[in-house]
Amino acid sequence: MKYFLFVYLTMVSGLSLVAFAIYGFDKRRARSGGRRVAERRLHLLAWLGGWPGALLAQTTFRHKTQKPVFRIVCWLAAVLHLALIAGVIYLASR
Numbered sequence: 001m002k003y004f005l006f007v008y009l010t011m012v013s014g015l016s017l018v019a020f021a022i023y024g025f026d027k028r029r030a031r032s033g034g035r036r037v038a039e040r041r042l043h044l045l046a047w048l049g050g051w052p053g054a055l056l057a058q059t060t061f062r063h064k065t066q067k068p069v070f071r072i073v074c075w076l077a078a079v080l081h082l083a084l085i086a087g088v089i090y091l092a093s094r
Contacts, residue, residue: 001092008049008085016053019045023057023064030063039070046077 022045026037042064046054054074057063064070 001088004088005085012049012052012081015045015048015050016056019050019053020057020060023054024061027061027063039064043070043073043077046074047080049081051078051081 022037029036055078058065
């Protein structure tokens with residue numbers, strides 16, 4: 001159980017840093033008119049575990065905040081990951 005949580009938290013931390021950086025990069029590109037990062041890639045980062053960084057970046061950079069469907073998909077990734085952790089903790093405590 002502790003090993004799983006350590007690996008999971010390490011993965012989430014790393015992917016969150018990557019997601020935060022890519023959101024910042026995409027916001028800069030949006031302002032300058034450069035080539036953008038595909039929304040599909042931003043969602044993939046959130047679903048793979050970078051959801052904390054993605055949600056923080058949306059707030060920090062005010063990026064993708066006007067697209068409700070985009071935000072819903074990011075929050076669904078967060079809820080799924082939190083449910084996964086809750087399920088693992090529940091099963092481990094039985």
